[in-house]
Every structure is written in structure tokens, then in C-alpha cells.
Amino acid sequence: MKGVVLMLAGLLVGVAIGALAFSFASKKALPDASPSPAAAPMASEQQVAKSGPAEKPAEVDESKWKELPGFIGPLRPVKAPADNPTTDEKIELGRMLYFDPRLSGNGALSCASCHNPGLGWSDGLAKGIGFQHGELPRSSPTVLNAAYYKSQFWDGREPTLEMQAKGPMTAAKEMNSTAEKVTAVVNSIPKYKEMLTKIYGEANFESVAKAIAAFERIVVDQDSPFDRYVRGDENAIGESAKRGLDIFTVKGKCTSCHNGPNFSDDKFHNIGVGDADRGRIEITKKDEDLKAFRTPTLRNIALTAPYMHDGSQKTLRETIEHYERIPKEKEKHPNLSALMLDFTLTEQEKQDLEAFLHTLTGDKRDPRINVIPDLPPVAPAK
Ligand code: HEC
Ligand code: HEC
Numbered sequence: 001m002k003g004v005v006l007m008l009a010g011l012l013v014g015v016a017i018g019a020l021a022f023s024f025a026s027k028k029a030l031p032d033a034s035p036s037p038a039a040a041p042m043a044s045e046q047q048v049a050k051s052g053p054a055e056k057p058a059e060v061d062e063s064k065w066k067e068l069p070g071f072i073g074p075l076r077p078v079k080a081p082a083d084n085p086t087t088d089e090k091i092e093l094g095r096m097l098y099f100d101p102r103l104s105g106n107g108a109l110s111c112a113s114c115h116n117p118g119l120g121w122s123d124g125l126a127k128g129i130g131f132q133h134g135e136l137p138r139s140s141p142t143v144l145n146a147a148y149y150k151s152q153f154w155d156g157r158e159p160t161l162e163m164q165a166k167g168p169m170t171a172a173k174e175m176n177s178t179a180e181k182v183t184a185v186v187n188s189i190p191k192y193k194e195m196l197t198k199i200y201g202e203a204n205f206e207s208v209a210k211a212i213a214a215f216e217r218i219v220v221d222q223d224s225p226f227d228r229y230v231r232g233d234e235n236a237i238g239e240s241a242k243r244g245l246d247i248f249t250v251k252g253k254c255t256s257c258h259n260g261p262n263f264s265d266d267k268f269h270n271i272g273v274g275d276a277d278r279g280r281i282e283i284t285k286k287d288e289d290l291k292a293f294r295t296p297t298l299r300n301i302a303l304t305a306p307y308m309h310d311g312s313q314k315t316l317r318e319t320i321e322h323y324e325r326i327p328k329e330k331e332k333h334p335n336l337s338a339l340m341l342d343f344t345l346t347e348q349e350k351q352d353l354e355a356f357l358h359t360l361t362g363d364k365r366d367p368r369i370n371v372i373p374d375l376p377p378v379a380p381a382k
Contacts, residue, residue: 064232068245070255072263073230075222078147084162084210086217093195094215096373097208102185103169105131105176111168111212115143117369120303121219126311131176137277139311142304144362145297147217150266154293154309155280161213166205179205191376219369221299221362229359237359244356247349252323256339257295263360268292271340272326272333274310290335302358316354320345 065073080086097103101110114128115121121143123129128136138154146152152164168174169182177185183204186192193203200207226245228236237245248254259265268280270291280289293309307313313322326333327342345353 066230066232068230068255069249070259071261072249072255072259073261074227075145075148075220075261077222078217078220080214080217081160081162084214086214087199089195089199090211090214091218091368092373093192093199094211094213095368095371096375097192097212098215099373100375102189102375103175103177103182103208105178105181109175111143111165114140114168114174120144120300122304124305126306128174130171130173134173136173138309139306141296142300143216143219145220145262145299147220148262148297149264149294151294154296155283156268156294157283161216162209165209165212165216169205169209182208188378189376190379218366221365223364224299224360224362226356226359238355240352240355241359242356243349244352244354247345247353248356251343251349252345252353253339253341253343254323256341257337258298263298264295266294268294269337269339270333270335271322272336273308273322274312277310279309288335291333292335292337298357299360300362302361316357317350320350320353 067073078086084090098111101107101113103110109131114123114130116123123140126139128138128140130136141154146164147161150159152158152161153167158164158167166179169177170179186196186203186208196203196207196211200210225236225241229242248258257265257267257269268289270279271293272291273293274291278291280292280294281287283289301307301316305314305316307316307319313319323340324344326336327340330336330340
């Protein structure tokens with residue numbers, strides 16, 4: 001079965017043909033990922049990961065690019081941190097580790113259990129199922145495009161993918177292992193020991209997290225019908241979706257928060273979802289963060305129902321109606337974001353907005369993310 005490439009359901013419709021993702025860095029100067037002034041320092045151009053499809057992008061006519069409110073539009077290539085630049089070797093290693101259940105306490109759960117490529121890199125559940133079938137307090141977000149966030153988790157408690165990856169491996173409710181156990185496991189598997197040592201100088205918990213993060217930096221989606229429309233292909237999306245885009249940016253002002261190329265301002269807002277979960281306030285201890293959660297990307301949103309940090313909304317229609325309803329019952333939601341505006345949509349407008357959200361599903365991902373790796377064996381007993 002070596003090297004077998006699985007075309008996972010719903011992914012990869014047109015394999016990287018004419019993929020355009022690479023061209024953005026050097027082309028028209030779109031503003032950076034988000035207009036947020038709190039932008040983390042970016043890595044230099046030399047550290048830009050080779051994260052797009054391998055094929056040379058087709059020429060595009062930049063003069064046709066549409067400038068939209070909130071600078072929603074094509075994504076630039078992912079940038080990797082200075083101490084973990086992306087390489088092909090790291091991607092191969094990180095991919096094996098991502099799919100390897102031996103990193104969990106009982107050998108049953110891998111990252112892919114809850115962030116499954118066939119389920120939009122999430123799990124299709126309202127709340128994740130963790131160690132020994134226990135329910136997690138929050139919904140599993142997609143890993144697709146997590147590389148673009150300035151902080152990780154619904155409450156932004158970790159700044160990088162490297163730091164994030166350590167969390168689930170050691171969390172009792174998730175993979176329930178320990179740093180020591182993970183280090184012992186990778187040292188018992190000759191291929192991991194050899195690759196981790198060669199790449200990072202040591203085979204341990206730290207280097208495992210780094211390799212997984214390097215892999216996650218190619219789990220990105222940079223081309224969807226919406227992107228092609230922005231780049232000037234008028235037929236890439238339908239008339240209903242075009243009207244929906246207008247509602248998204250003007251009447252619904254969704255771009256107040258879902259802005260920038262990844263449709264996230266990387267900030268935290270209380271939009272009136274959920275009850276007990278206090279959100280970001282647990283991290284910052286600031287009143288303004290009561291029930292605030294990080295704005296999630298809306299790319300590939302049609303693939304990752306149910307929605308919100310608690311998985312309480314089953315369909316996109318429900319999320320749209322949430323935004324109509326909540327501002328009308330403001331008094332029930334202390335600390336509701338002032339950006340939650342009161343508007344009412346007609347049935348047609350709701351359909352249009354939904355049609356627009358569907359155009360954000362990518363269809364030209366890096367083919368390397370669709371390879372389910374063969375996992376290396378442990379060393380034979382002496
Ligand atoms: C048992 C299910 C489960 C497993 C296994 C799991 N995760 Fe997660 N993951 C979650 C949940 C739930 C969250 C959200 C938790 C929160 O925000 O408090 C999350 C959050 C994340 C995020 C943050 C994404 C964002 O939008 O901020 C990333 C990245 C991620 N996980 C990657 C991984 C990696 C890498 C592994 C393997 C080392 C892994 N996960 C294992 C359930 C899981
Ligand atoms: C005030 C900022 C803000 C505005 C305005 C806003 N959103 Fe959101 N959006 C968020 C936050 C924050 C979340 C996550 C909330 C949570 O889980 O508690 C979210 C979640 C979502 C989700 C679910 C994402 C997921 O992965 O579960 C969808 C869909 C969505 N928003 C669509 C929209 C649409 C459509 C509009 C315009 C009508 C809009 N949003 C306006 C901040 C905002």
C-alpha cells in the first residue's frame with residue numbers, strides 16, 4: 001500500500017491545475033491578512049513556506065481584482081516562524097505524526113480523529129469525543145487554514161501551531177498522554193527517531209509538536225470560487241451568491257469581524273452564543289472578554305457543521321438567523337459586541353447569503369495533504 005494516494009471525499013476536485021495560490025506574494029499589494037493593528041511580527045519573505053500547490057500558477061490579470069470591504073480576498077502563502085521553516089521532509093514527518101494514534105495515552109486517538117480530512121478537517125460533531133469516549137467542552141474547529149490565525153483555540157490561549165499541538169497530546173480529556181510518554185514513543189520508532197533527530201537535533205515532545213505544525217502549514221486552502229470571482233472571473237459564482245456577497249459586506253456587515261483574506265479579524269467577540277462557557281475571560285481575566293471567542297474563518301464553512309464553539313447551531317441558515325435575532329434581544333446578553341447590528345433579512349436574502357458562504361469552499365488544495373501516510377513500525381524486540 002506504499003504511497004497510495006487517497007482522494008478523500010469532498011476534497012480535491014481539480015488537482016492543482018491552474019492553481020493560483022503562489023502568485024499573490026509578488027502580485028498586487030493587498031493588505032496583510034487582517035487590518036488588525038495587533039498583528040504579530042511576520043517572518044521575512046525568505047521564510048515563506050512552500051505551501052501552495054507545486055504547479056506554476058496561471059497568469060492572472062491583476063487589474064481585474066476586486067477590492068472588497070474588509071479586504072476579503074485571496075490569501076497569501078502561509079508564513080512559517082523563523083525557528084521552524086517549512087521543508088518537504090518536515091511535511092512528510094509531520095503528516096505521519098498527525099495521523100499516528102500512538103501519540104495518545106491509549107493508542108486510540110490521533111489528531112485526525114477529531115480533525116479528519118474527510119470531514120472538513122473537523123469531526124462533524126457538536127462537541128469533540130476524546131479519551132475513552134468522553135465529551136469535550138467545545139467543538140473541534142477545522143485545522144484547514146488554522147495556519148493563518150494569529151492565535152489558536154476558540155479562546156486564543158496559544159499563540160502558535162507549535163504551542164497548540166502540545167495541548168491535545170497531553171490534555172487528559174483529549175489524547176491523555178504526557179510529554180515523557182510521547183518522547184519515549186517516538187524514540188521507540190526508528191523512523192521517527194531518525195527523522196526527528198536529523199531535522200531538529202532531538203527526538204522529543206518539542207520536536208514532535210514542531211513537525212506537526214510544519215505539516216499543518218500546508219493544510220490550507222487558498223482557492224475557491226469566491227477567490228476566482230475576486231480575481232476577475234465573473235462566472236465563478238452565481239447571481240444569488242453575488243447578492244449574498246453584498247449582504248455579507250453591506251447590509252449584514254459580517255465583515256466587521258469576518259474580514260481579511262481568511263475571514264477572521266483574529267479578535268475576540270461576544271456574539272451571544274452559549275451559556276456556561278465564559279470564553280476568553282478565563283485567559284485574560286478582563287470583563288470585556290466575558291463569553292468572547294475568536295472570530296473563526298468562514299473558508300470551507302459549508303464543510304464543518306455544526307457551528308459555533310459549542311456546536312449548538314446545526315446549519316448555516318441557523319447561524320444567519322442567529323445574527324438577525326440576537327441584537328433584538330440584547331438585554332439577555334451582557335457584554336454583547338457593539339458590532340452586532342440589528343437587521344432583518346428577507347427569505348431571498350437569507351438564501352443569497354447562504355449561497356455566498358458556499359462559494360468559500362476550496363477545491364484546489366495542495367495534493368500532499370491528501371496522502372494518508374503509512375505509519376512506521378516500532379523497533380523489533382531484541
Ligand atoms: C479528542 C478530539 C481532539 C483531538 C484528538 C485533537 N484535537 Fe485539536 N481541537 C479539539 C478541540 C475540541 C479544539 C478546540 C478547543 C478549544 O478551543 O478550547 C481543538 C483545537 C485545535 C486547533 C485550533 C484551531 C483553531 O481554530 O484555533 C488546532 C490547530 C488543533 N486542534 C490541532 C490539533 C492537533 C495537531 C492534534 C494532534 C496533536 C489535535 N488537534 C488533536 C479536539 C481535538
Ligand atoms: C461581532 C463580530 C461578528 C460579526 C459582526 C459576525 N460574526 Fe460570525 N462569528 C463571530 C464569532 C466570534 C464567532 C464564533 C462565536 C462562538 O463560537 O461563540 C462567529 C461564528 C460564525 C459562524 C460559525 C463558524 C464556525 O466555524 O462554527 C458563521 C457561519 C458566521 N459566524 C457567519 C457570520 C455571518 C454570515 C455574519 C453576518 C451576518 C457574521 N458571522 C457576523 C464574530 C462575528
